[in-house]
Structures are given as C-alpha cells and as structure tokens.
Amino acid sequence: MNLDNIFPLIVPRSYYTEGAWELPHQQFNNKEFLLTWVFFNSPGAMTYINKNEFSELNENNNGWQQKAFENLRHSITNKENFFTHEGTMRDGKGKKFLVFMHSDGIGSSRILLSHELSKAFPEGYYVAFPDRSCGLVMSSAVSGDELKEIKQLINNMYKNATTAMSGQLYTSGNFLLPAEWLLPMDEDFSNTLIDKARKAIGV
Known part of the structure; x- marks a missing residue:
C-alpha cells in the first residue's frame, strides 16, 4: 500500500x-x-x-x-498554488475569498486544511464546497450584502455542479478534525502556503 x-x-x-x-x-x-x-x-x-x-x-x-x-x-501542479483563484465581491471592494479548484478534482477537501486556513483567516472563516472539485473559503467577518452575494454565488455553483455537494455556507467548526492529522510534516512548505494565502486576501 x-x-x-x-x-x-x-x-x-x-x-x-x-x-x-x-x-x-x-x-x-x-x-x-x-x-x-x-x-x-x-x-x-x-x-x-x-x-x-x-x-x-x-x-x-x-x-x-x-x-x-x-x-x-x-498535490499541486506547477501552475497551481494552495488556492487556484481569489475573488472579491462584484464591486471589487469587498473582502476577498479563496477558491480551490485543483486538477486532482478534490478541491473540496482543501477546506479541511485548518492549520493553514486558521492562520490565513485569524478572525475565523466560512467554508463551502458546492462541487467535489471546488472548495471556497472566506472570512467570517463578511456580513450584510457581501454575505448574501457569496451565498448566492455558492448556490449557483451548486446548481451547476458536476458532482454536487452542498449549496450552503458553513462555519469552519462544522468540519473539525483531530489536530494531529492536520499538522504539516513539512513546516516550511506549510508556511509558504500560509504566506501566499495571506498576501492574496490582504492580511
């Protein structure tokens, strides 16, 4: 094995x-x-x-x-990163979110990488996985119209999914796992992922 x-x-x-x-x-x-x-x-x-x-x-x-x-x-190719896309709300002025749509087809699994995500989003974060191939993470500080907009985006992605998972937005606490499972074996690589995520969302 x-x-x-x-x-x-x-x-x-x-x-x-x-x-x-x-x-x-x-x-x-x-x-x-x-x-x-x-x-x-x-x-x-x-x-x-x-x-x-x-x-x-x-x-x-x-x-x-x-x-x-x-x-x-x-499991990232030379053209991929910890996240594959970053986005903002329609006016381009809101808080950014990270999208995971990797070529391995299990981008949804990356919403579980709390060791890195908790450091990229120290204020807390929401997660979504409308398709098995797609995960999305955003700050829990998002509220009001921004929150409504991201929920609509997730629901639309879910309706058009190839392998549909959920059209909901969840708090990260819904998907906690034993901390020792999530500790990086290569801390330098993990820190690189964190730094790139923080830079992308402007932390």
Missing part, C-alpha cells in the same frame, strides 16, 4: 450504507457529511478506501491520516 497515493475526501452521509457500502469514515460535527479517504493510483483513477485497507492502515501505519493531508498539500 503506497501512502503517497492516499488523500482525504468529504462525502455526503448518504454514501455510507450499513450492510451494503460501509465506507470507513470519520464523523464531522456536521452530521450531513463524512470524511473518508481515496487512493489515486493513476491520474484520474480514484478509488475509495475499503474496510480491509482501513484496517491495514490502522494496524501498520501509525499517523497515516497526517500523511494523507500532507499529500493533499503537495
């Missing part, structure tokens, strides 16, 4: 079916979604972890969940 090929993935709670597809998972505070893991054994070939693989990982690979998140941090 190649640990370089395992990645975390958010899935709807409905994916787990007792007696049929008992998908190994971690429960979030938000009960509508689960964290599971997938293998990318070749580009575009994603397979969900099964019960036997999950058992083997737990028995033989201490800290494999941390490795999965480290793989996610490093």
Whole structure:
C-alpha cells in the first residue's frame, strides 16, 4: 500500500450504507457529511478506501491520516498554488475569498486544511464546497450584502455542479478534525502556503 497515493475526501452521509457500502469514515460535527479517504493510483483513477485497507492502515501505519493531508498539500501542479483563484465581491471592494479548484478534482477537501486556513483567516472563516472539485473559503467577518452575494454565488455553483455537494455556507467548526492529522510534516512548505494565502486576501 503506497501512502503517497492516499488523500482525504468529504462525502455526503448518504454514501455510507450499513450492510451494503460501509465506507470507513470519520464523523464531522456536521452530521450531513463524512470524511473518508481515496487512493489515486493513476491520474484520474480514484478509488475509495475499503474496510480491509482501513484496517491495514490502522494496524501498520501509525499517523497515516497526517500523511494523507500532507499529500493533499503537495498535490499541486506547477501552475497551481494552495488556492487556484481569489475573488472579491462584484464591486471589487469587498473582502476577498479563496477558491480551490485543483486538477486532482478534490478541491473540496482543501477546506479541511485548518492549520493553514486558521492562520490565513485569524478572525475565523466560512467554508463551502458546492462541487467535489471546488472548495471556497472566506472570512467570517463578511456580513450584510457581501454575505448574501457569496451565498448566492455558492448556490449557483451548486446548481451547476458536476458532482454536487452542498449549496450552503458553513462555519469552519462544522468540519473539525483531530489536530494531529492536520499538522504539516513539512513546516516550511506549510508556511509558504500560509504566506501566499495571506498576501492574496490582504492580511
């Protein structure tokens, strides 16, 4: 089992079916979604972890969940960054938000990288994942018309999604995970990601 090929993935709670597809998972505070893991054994070939693989990982690979998140941090091409896009409200004067639409197709997973995101957004942040391929993060200081606008944007993306996930905007506390899973194994690389995110949003 190649640990370089395992990645975390958010899935709807409905994916787990007792007696049929008992998908190994971690429960979030938000009960509508689960964290599971997938293998990318070749580009575009994603397979969900099964019960036997999950058992083997737990028995033989201490800290494999941390490795999965480290793989996610490093799964960027030469043309990509920690985030792939940055945006502002329509007038261009509002608070900026970060978008994750990476070529690996699991941009939604990046809303879980709280070690970096909590430092880029020290005031707190909202998350959204209208499509499995797309995650979005924005400051929790956003309110009023700006908040309404971003909610409409997310809902529109959800309606046009290829693999629809959710049309809602959530507080980051909905998706907390054990802190040790999210600690970077390469702190210098993590700090680079944080610096680029902070610069993009003007912190």
